[in-house]
Amino acid sequence: MAENDDGQERSEQPTAKRLRDARERGQVARSRELGTFLVLTLGAAFIFFAGGWMAARFVRLMTEGWTLERELILDENLLVARLVHLLGQALLIISPLLALLMIAALVGPLLVGGANFSTQAMMPQFSRVNPLAGLKRMFSLQGLLELVKGLAKFALVGIVAFLGLKSIWPKLLTLDELPVETAIAQAVHLAAWLFLIASAALVIVAAIDVPFQLWNYQRQLRMTLQEIKDEFKETEGKPEVKSRIRRVQHEMARRRMMAEVPKADVIITNPTHYAVAIAYVPATMSAPRLLAKGVDRVALAIRHLGEEHGIVCVEAPRVARAIYLTTELNQEIPSGLFVAVARILAYVYQIRRDEAEVELPDELPVPDEYLDPRRAPRWRRLRR
Numbered sequence: 001m002a003e004n005d006d007g008q009e010r011s012e013q014p015t016a017k018r019l020r021d022a023r024e025r026g027q028v029a030r031s032r033e034l035g036t037f038l039v040l041t042l043g044a045a046f047i048f049f050a051g052g053w054m055a056a057r058f059v060r061l062m063t064e065g066w067t068l069e070r071e072l073i074l075d076e077n078l079l080v081a082r083l084v085h086l087l088g089q090a091l092l093i094i095s096p097l098l099a100l101l102m103i104a105a106l107v108g109p110l111l112v113g114g115a116n117f118s119t120q121a122m123m124p125q126f127s128r129v130n131p132l133a134g135l136k137r138m139f140s141l142q143g144l145l146e147l148v149k150g151l152a153k154f155a156l157v158g159i160v161a162f163l164g165l166k167s168i169w170p171k172l173l174t175l176d177e178l179p180v181e182t183a184i185a186q187a188v189h190l191a192a193w194l195f196l197i198a199s200a201a202l203v204i205v206a207a208i209d210v211p212f213q214l215w216n217y218q219r220q221l222r223m224t225l226q227e228i229k230d231e232f233k234e235t236e237g238k239p240e241v242k243s244r245i246r247r248v249q250h251e252m253a254r255r256r257m258m259a260e261v262p263k264a265d266v267i268i269t270n271p272t273h274y275a276v277a278i279a280y281v282p283a284t285m286s287a288p289r290l291l292a293k294g295v296d297r298v299a300l301a302i303r304h305l306g307e308e309h310g311i312v313c314v315e316a317p318r319v320a321r322a323i324y325l326t327t328e329l330n331q332e333i334p335s336g337l338f339v340a341v342a343r344i345l346a347y348v349y350q351i352r353r354d355e356a357e358v359e360l361p362d363e364l365p366v367p368d369e370y371l372d373p374r375r376a377p378r379w380r381r382l383r384r
Contacts, residue, residue, distance in 0.1 A: 010222035017231060018221055028113035029217035033149075033202065033209035035108030040199035042104045046097050048192035055188040057093045059181055061086060112210055113217075153205050160201040164194045254298065257329060258305060260291040266348045267306040267313045274320040275299035277306065278333070280345055287332040288341050293324050312348045314360060319344065322370035340364040 014022075022028070047054070065086045071078060168190050175183045223231075261267075264277035277292040279285075294302055306313055319340045326334050333341055343361045350358045 010224055012223045012225060012228055014218065014221035014223055015228065015231060018223060022221055023116050026116065027221075028116045029213050030109055031112045031206065031210045031213045033153075034112060034206045035105060037199070037202040037206040038104040038108045039101055040202065041196070043097065043101050044192060044196035044199045046100050048189070048196050050096070051188040051192045052185045054093055054097075055185050056181065058090070059184060061089050061093070112213060149205070149209070153202065156201050156204065157198050161194065161198045164197045168194060254294075257292045257294075258301065261302055261305045262309040262311070264291050264306065264311055266344060267303060267311055268316050268320040268323065268344060269299065269303060269313055270317045270320045271315040273299065274317070274324050275302040276320050276323045276327075277302060277311075278323070278341060278345075280341075285332070287335075287338065288345065289332050290323060290327045290329060293327075293329065295324070312351055314344050314347065316340070316344060316360075316364055318366040318371065319364050322366045325373060326370050334370070336367045336370060340366055 065082075171186070171190060175187055178186060261277050264279050267275055267277050269275045273295055275292075275294055275298075276290060278288050279291050280288040292302055303313055319337065322337055323333055323341075326337075343364060347358065347360050
């Protein structure tokens with residue numbers, strides 16, 4: 001198990017933040033063997049299928065280049081122009097191969113780790129040119145693995161190339177019996193075939209290297225429990241910052257709550273310490289719902305806002321306190337308070353109809369357990 005500088009084991013998988021920070025530094029999983037395999041194999045395949053065409057074009061180009069008229073020999077300006085023309089033609093012949101190799105070189109890294117652009121990785125780092133750091137990398141476990149991998153590639157490609165060369169050796173010995181152009185095309189075809197099978201052998205190395213690089217990338221970014229705790233503290237912020245965030249969140253929640261007060265049917269008060277705003281729409285609600293609640297200054301603000309919008313305020317201390325303790329915002333009141341709230345709403349509806357001699361009922365039943373602050377968290381959990 002890997003350890004950090006403090007001797008703690010890096011036993012935990014990297015967090016999303018650590019992976020994100022690593023990508024910002026330019027540290028992503030890469031497999032050079034996969035890129036090498038793609039470049040060599042696609043290049044060999046292109047030469048295998050289009051090598052005859054390329055060889056024929058180069059033969060004609062060389063014939064044209066060595067055929068010099070008398071005017072060209074005597075005029076150096078024409079000779080330079082002829083040379084530039086021949087170089088341009090040669091570039092056109094090999095341009096499809098170069099384009100294919102460029103695409104393969106770009107696609108290889110994208111298959112493992114994906115695209116990533118990091119300005120931090122572009123900054124100069126003097127540790128990279130430090131001879132001592134270079135020697136340390138050479139004699140590290142990673143350097144040993146690279147050495148073993150290089151020797152394995154050399155042995156694998158060498159064996160495959162030897163077997164391939166042995167199989168085409170009789171054909172190579174007969175090339176001198178063919179016409180020049182045919183011999184060149186045949187030689188290119190055989191060389192491309194040998195190159196193709198030798199490059200294809202690298203698929204074994206790539207198939208082993210890709211999973212290893214992904215595993216090694218995760219291993220290098222593993223974290224200790226202390227690092228995870230430190231990251232959590234850094235992400236959450238300092239206590240004073242978190243306290244300020246909570247204050248802002250509470251203020252925003254209070255503003256949203258106060259915006260619901262004008263929709264209430266009644267405001268039930270303590271009369272000074274508690275205030276709750278209740279709404280009941282029979283068509284859409286199965287029971288009265290709590291829109292706002294507060295104590296002290298918030299309760300006073302709820303009452304003032306209710307008076308501004310003509311909402312009836314009812315003094316029912318036990319009912320107000322019970323609703324405050326047992327009900328969360330936008331939740332229905334508990335069934336034990338249905339009778340008391342129903343009588344209060346009936347009283348409010350009578351006031352709205354301007355009925356004479358309207359009086360609030362004396363009996364508003366409230367279970368005693370609803371008034372115990374110690375049981376308030378339990379009531380809230382039950383309602384969830």
